Amino acid sequence: MQTTFEIRTNGAGLYEFTRDVIRWVQEQRQNNGLLTLFVQHTSCSLLIQENADPEVQTDMQAFFERLVPDTNHPSMSYLTHTYEGPDDMPAHIKAALTPVSLSIPVMNGALALGTWQGIYLFEHRTRPHSRRVVAHLSP
Amino acid sequence: MQTTFEIRTNGAGLYEFTRDVIRWVQEQRQNNGLLTLFVQHTSCSLLIQENADPEVQTDMQAFFERLVPDTNHPSMSYLTHTYEGPDDMPAHIKAALTPVSLSIPVMNGALALGTWQGIYLFEHRTRPHSRRVVAHLSP
Amino acid sequence: MQTTFEIRTNGAGLYEFTRDVIRWVQEQRQNNGLLTLFVQHTSCSLLIQENADPEVQTDMQAFFERLVPDTNHPSMSYLTHTYEGPDDMPAHIKAALTPVSLSIPVMNGALALGTWQGIYLFEHRTRPHSRRVVAHLSP
Numbered sequence: 001m002q003t004t005f006e007i008r009t010n011g012a013g014l015y016e017f018t019r020d021v022i023r024w025v026q027e028q029r030q031n032n033g034l035l036t037l038f039v040q041h042t043s044c045s046l047l048i049q050e051n052a053d054p055e056v057q058t059d060m061q062a063f064f065e066r067l068v069p070d071t072n073h074p075s076m077s078y079l080t081h082t083y084e085g086p087d088d089m090p091a092h093i094k095a096a097l098t099p100v101s102l103s104i105p106v107m108n109g110a111l112a113l114g115t116w117q118g119i120y121l122f123e124h125r126t127r128p129h130s131r132r133v134v135a136h137l138s139p
Numbered sequence: 140m141q142t143t144f145e146i147r148t149n150g151a152g153l154y155e156f157t158r159d160v161i162r163w164v165q166e167q168r169q170n171n172g173l174l175t176l177f178v179q180h181t182s183c184s185l186l187i188q189e190n191a192d193p194e195v196q197t198d199m200q201a202f203f204e205r206l207v208p209d210t211n212h213p214s215m216s217y218l219t220h221t222y223e224g225p226d227d228m229p230a231h232i233k234a235a236l237t238p239v240s241l242s243i244p245v246m247n248g249a250l251a252l253g254t255w256q257g258i259y260l261f262e263h264r265t266r267p268h269s270r271r272v273v274a275h276l277s278p
Numbered sequence: 279m280q281t282t283f284e285i286r287t288n289g290a291g292l293y294e295f296t297r298d299v300i301r302w303v304q305e306q307r308q309n310n311g312l313l314t315l316f317v318q319h320t321s322c323s324l325l326i327q328e329n330a331d332p333e334v335q336t337d338m339q340a341f342f343e344r345l346v347p348d349t350n351h352p353s354m355s356y357l358t359h360t361y362e363g364p365d366d367m368p369a370h371i372k373a374a375l376t377p378v379s380l381s382i383p384v385m386n387g388a389l390a391l392g393t394w395q396g397i398y399l400f401e402h403r404t405r406p407h408s409r410r411v412v413a414h415l416s417p
Binding site for chain 1: 310311312325326327328331333334336337338340341344345375376377380381382383385390391392393394395416417
Binding site: 171172173186187188189192194195197198199201202205206236237238241242243244246251252253254255256277278 | 280314316317318319320321345346356357358359367370371373374375377378379381410412413414416417
């Protein structure tokens with residue numbers, strides 16, 4: 001079973017879609033299996049992180065902004081792929097440092113997420129985008 | 140086939156559990172397939188790394204400590220999610236930079252690990268924890 | 279279905295093998311499924327990144343060289359696992375920051391890669407190597 005989630009983003013940051021994934025998995029009525037998510041882009045990524053305290057998400061975003069600043073920051077002047085703007089190449093780098101695919105077991109009909117684990121689309125571009133995440137449920 | 144490995148940790152660092160995984164895979168007597176490991180936490184992660192020289196593990200830990208220091212380090216004063224201590228948010232960040240899930244093919248009844256590859260739980264918290272890793276073996 | 283891709287590298291950088299993967303998947307004539315790639319080494323990794331502009335690949339390599347310089351750089355003098363040369367331990371660290379395994383859905387007989395996504399072996403060692411990537415196609 002396969003589907004595609006479409007996630008609209010409005011600037012860099014974490015966009016949770018845990019509920020959409022849980023609902024789709026339940027609809028498949030498969031007792032045990034493996035869910036795989038795959039993002040079809042190279043300037044955003046996937047992340048499983050704590051969804052209890054929203055500060056975790058803003059701190060996460062702040063860390064990656066400092067680790068890989070936009071190319072108008074002097075420390076990033078060595079980057080050459082900049083024709084789509086100062087957030088272009090840094091977005092590719094952030095996407096390389098975080099997952100493009102994630103696999104989560106399904107046990108007794110439910111996703112085996114830990115208590116505080118949420119599933120996020122991690123957007124690295126400044127402008128609004130529509131992002132596609134393919135889901136595959138295998139036996 | 141599914142199981143859960145429980146790994147007790149006692150401070151930040153790498154905890155190998157390759158043998159437990161190999162033993163469980165052998166017991167399933169499946170000739171070909173795919174093993175997926177998934178960690179049910181957001182402040183530790185998984186890692187496949189060299190298990191020949193223990194210095195690789197201490198160096199790895201040292202690098203991540205420098206890349207993401209505890210929040211009592213002045214460079215990390217921008218982080219706000221700190222109520223569980225100075226290692227709280229840095230642990231989430233380290234978990235975002237390393238895998239939450241790993242997939243390893245099973246060929247001819249054995250895990251297709253390279254000669255020097257070991258499977259580790261990468262603990263990012265200072266206090267002792269009991270960590271759960273779900274394993275799923277698919278066809 | 280399983281196979282092994284062998285990729286010869288000649289210094290640090292990104293080596294694309296998207297076409298080899300696409301060809302093998304097509305030959306399996308499986309309508310829907312999940313392709314998983316697993317690299318059997320601890321000093322190189324896998325990466326899905328933009329394959330339109332080659333500058334993305336050289337910029338990516340340049341970023342990782344700055345984030346984890348060789349051990350003859352003063353900032354890396356704390357590393358101890360150096361007997362295979364100044365690129366030894368940094369290669370392990372770069373491999374920890376990027377994927378050892380990747381999973382890509384197969385939809386309607388084709389890999390569900392996005393328009394600009396290419397599959398790369400990310401070599402972190404200076405000397406030439408022959409690298410093995412195991413592929414597994416599951417239902």
